[in-house]
Amino acid sequence: MAKLRKLLPRYKRAALTRSQSMSRIRSTDTAPERVVRQLLSLAGIRYRLNVRDLPGKPDFANKTRKFAIFVHGCFWHSHEGCALASDPKSNRGYWRPKLDRTKARDLEHLRRLEELGYRVLVVWECSSRKPELAAREIVEFFSSS
Secondary structure (H helix, E strand, C coil): CHHHHHHCCHHHCCCCCHHHHHHCCCCCCCHHHHHHHHHHHHCCCCCEECCCCCCCCCCEEECCCCEEEEEECCCCCCCCCCCCCCCCCCCHHHHHHHHHHHHHHHHHHHHHHHHCCCEEEEEEHHHHCCHHHHHHHHHHHHHCC
16 A cells, blocks of 8 residues: 555645654755755865764764854744744644744753854754855855854
């Protein structure tokens, strides 16, 4: 049955369950991360991916140059004023506290990294959709060091 499901066009298949839909959301190597990775490589900037021993496990970091870059999804990290950061209409009792905890955790990670002497850049998903905008953010971040 699973094989048949893949052969049918999307509009002829049954809708995905919530569990199936959520299981397809990746935590690493997302499209916005790949855009930022390409921009960093083009700029000749050396980095490590998902550095586990730094607070928040930054998506890109360099311990020698003391920088950390996070690529945040606009929905998951509640990007203020962004169209991609929708406010869930169903099950608000679950989603609002979850998204608020994520924002608080992000601020704590930023604070801890800055205490360690790291410069931190957050690249939002919406700016990664316009690579020239993300490139400008990255250039400004590294030129201000």
